Amino acid sequence: MTGVPAPRARVAVLGAGPKAAALAAKTHVLNELGLADVELSVFERDEIGAHWTGRAGWTSGSERLGTRAEKDVGFPYRSTYRFGAHGKEIDARMQAFSWQNHLIDTGSYQQWIDAGLPSPTHRQFADYLKWVLTRAVTGVRVRRAEVTGLGYRPDGWVLEHRAAGGTGRETSYDGLVLTGHAVPGALPHHPQVAGRLLTAAGPRALLHTHALRPGSRVCVVGAGESAASCALYVADTFGEDVSVSVVSPYLPRSRAESYVEDRVYSDPHTAAWPQLPEADRRDFISRTDRGVISPRALEELSRARGVSFVLGRIRYVGPGAAGRVRVTVDQPGEVLRRDYDLVVNCTGGSPLHRLTALLDDASAGEVEACLGIPLRDDAALAREVDESLALRGLRPRLHVPGLAGLAQGPGFANLSSLGLLSDRVLGAYEHPAPTPLPARSARTVIASGRGTPE
Numbered sequence: 287m288t289g290v291p292a293p294r295a296r297v298a299v300l301g302a303g304p305k306a307a308a309l310a311a312k313t314h315v316l317n318e319l320g321l322a323d324v325e326l327s328v329f330e331r332d333e334i335g336a337h338w339t340g341r342a343g344w345t346s347g348s349e350r351l352g353t354r355a356e357k358d359v360g361f362p363y364r365s366t367y368r369f370g371a372h373g374k375e376i377d378a379r380m381q382a383f384s385w386q387n388h389l390i391d392t393g394s395y396q397q398w399i400d401a402g403l404p405s406p407t408h409r410q411f412a413d414y415l416k417w418v419l420t421r422a423v424t425g426v427r428v429r430r431a432e433v434t435g436l437g438y439r440p441d442g443w444v445l446e447h448r449a450a451g452g453t454g455r456e457t458s459y460d461g462l463v464l465t466g467h468a469v470p471g472a473l474p475h476h477p478q479v480a481g482r483l484l485t486a487a488g489p490r491a492l493l494h495t496h497a498l499r500p501g502s503r504v505c506v507v508g509a510g511e512s513a514a515s516c517a518l519y520v521a522d523t524f525g526e527d528v529s530v531s532v533v534s535p536y537l538p539r540s541r542a543e544s545y546v547e548d549r550v551y552s553d554p555h556t557a558a559w560p561q562l563p564e565a566d567r568r569d570f571i572s573r574t575d576r577g578v579i580s581p582r583a584l585e586e587l588s589r590a591r592g593v594s595f596v597l598g599r600i601r602y603v604g605p606g607a608a609g610r611v612r613v614t615v616d617q618p619g620e621v622l623r624r625d626y627d628l629v630v631n632c633t634g635g636s637p638l639h640r641l642t643a644l645l646d647d648a649s650a651g652e653v654e655a656c657l658g659i660p661l662r663d664d665a666a667l668a669r670e671v672d673e674s675l676a677l678r679g680l681r682p683r684l685h686v687p688g689l690a691g692l693a694q695g696p697g698f699a700n701l702s703s704l705g706l707l708s709d710r711v712l713g714a715y716e717h718p719a720p721t722p723l724p725a726r727s728a729r730t731v732i733a734s735g736r737g738t739p740e
Contacts, residue, residue: 350582471635498627
């Protein structure tokens, strides 16, 4: 196999989670095959898979993965989309990083098969990510460092970082990839109660620092998987002695899961996604990914005693009686006020929150001038994500997979198509230019299950 490598491209990834693992594995394979010359630097403040271990927030680590484990860092193994005839060899080599190969290497493949292919826990998934990132080495660096500042320059991104050995500064990155959860926006509240407001981004251990006793009441705000996970954790940990109220605009909704939905997540061109009306794309994402709960979690919630649901939107959180906090909820036709010992904010946030927090003022202004859109306007920016999952009109590139669902496909914001995600991002640094993605007929492909190029 021959290829014409491009001049070395330098790409920085913020966060060592699933997307970073997929990018690292694909970088390793492309570099080994001589199809690219990419230097991928992964910056992680805590540990690989930090938000999956249960030690850094978002999960206790014991929840089951909602996505099938077979949708690993190489899935859907269709690199022919982006790399043409070389795609089959790329996919064959990516099998070395597959979930099944991980289990074989760690001696647990037989057990997984005999047990009926159970979904791994989040902590087990974190172990898989560590396994991948210790084996993807050609052109890949994983750095235990916190990125503390970003600068946008015409010749490349500038990263300032802090690690145990001190601070540092690196320049000339051709691409920057933002990963990780969107931080929830702050609930309107009185400063006096700030100490009793937690977010899903904080470690679960913080719940125990508030000494919840029999009769305590916890308010969980949110309608999606994070809210369900937090509510179940409180119910399982503290039992019926602590009651949980989940406040959301609507009753719990099960995530739509069928062959059609899964296929669109795996391969958005199955449905000619970019050509669908925007209203249809937003509706699809709403039914399948935003503010919805997996069937397994919903079943567990239905059995959890002490968990109730309150319909409405939070207006304000202020001081309550006996040292509690008073939550004011706007409901149709009335206002509800209840006192709680603790409030956990599990609502959604902006994928660009981290970027705006790190950019210096001059860089933020220049980025907005290039884009022609304010960085806080997520709705407008979501329409401007190109095929490489980068914001159009910005060079050096800024890849934001978490914002790519509307324009490019719903699976890029989650774990549904990590291999396709890495093809899209790294294809931007391949030489010669990748073959354009084929146009398709949504009706023909969905009905027959055929029509995808090999």
